[in-house]
Amino acid sequence: MTKQTDIARAVVEEAGTTLAAEAGIRMGDKPAALWQLLVLVNLVSARISARIAMDAAHELNRAGGTTPDGMARLSWQERVDALGRGHYVRYDESTATRLGQCAELAQEECKGDLRRLAGDHERTRLMSGLQRFPGVGPTGAAIFCREVQAVWPWLRPFTDKLTRTGAERLGLPGEENDLGGLVEGDDMAALAAGLTRVARDGDLVTRIRDRAG
Incomplete structure (x- = not known):
């Protein structure tokens, strides 16, 4: 696994609960x-x-x-x-x-x-x-x-400005397809949810990096 893949997985595990x-x-x-x-x-x-x-x-x-x-x-x-x-x-x-x-x-x-x-x-x-x-x-x-x-695979990967801001904070790619390639399709909504939290909460950056190892 690449370092970016490890970070993406840590985002899902640490902060990937969707609003829904x-x-x-x-x-x-x-x-x-x-x-x-x-x-x-x-x-x-x-x-x-x-x-x-x-x-x-x-x-x-x-x-x-x-x-x-x-x-x-x-x-x-x-x-x-x-x-x-x-x-x-x-x-x-x-x-x-x-x-x-x-x-x-x-x-x-x-x-x-x-x-x-x-x-x-x-x-x-x-x-x-x-x-x-x-x-x-x-x-x-x-x-x-x-x-x-999460339930419309045809829409994946979807990111918005806040998602991309979170990705940038963690050194992850900002382009949708590159970001979507870091997780399984079913996890894309969770990754996006986690990255929006990273964009709002700088403390998450350290916790996620520590989790990724």
């Missing part, structure tokens, strides 16, 4: 899981801690918002209450409205199945389609793609 896994979403190439990921992305896109966003996503799922139909059936107040239980209080009312709009859009244009956004596996079309959802901008669309590559 942290939020308790059982990722799969299924409409419900993909919708739950979109909701999580919408929540983390606000100026609020990731932990609160994950707790809020969990509460929305508990309330029945696990699918576009389920989210649409929740009243605005039920969405506000679920967000409040997750301590997502600064943006609870506007977010409750936004999630209702997202559910309607998913129903009307995707028939509840976000796989329709990808078309013929076109990355540009997917990014554009994601940004049609209220509250999801370029950064949010990139987070969705970074996470969903």
Whole structure:
């Protein structure tokens, strides 16, 4: 194994938990899981801690918002209450409205199945389609793609600016295909998740290098 491969493996082992896994979403190439990921992305896109966003996503799922139909059936107040239980209080009312709009859009244009956004596996079309959802901008669309590559092999390897920043800190290649070549395909989402944490937490650099040996 090369040194870079050792480092990449250490990233996966030390910091490779995806946002979806942290939020308790059982990722799969299924409409419900993909919708739950979109909701999580919408929540983390606000100026609020990731932990609160994950707790809020969990509460929305508990309330029945696990699918576009389920989210649409929740009243605005039920969405506000679920967000409040997750301590997502600064943006609870506007977010409750936004999630209702997202559910309607998913129903009307995707028939509840976000796989329709990808078309013929076109990355540009997917990014554009994601940004049609209220509250999801370029950064949010990139987070969705970074996470969903765990179950969409055609999208691998996907990296965003934050991923590449983390790679640079560890001396790993910044080009997507080179970075993707350091791990098995199924681990690419975990590698990307870990590298985003490295980009935000300089202390991880030392721990990962020590683990890599």
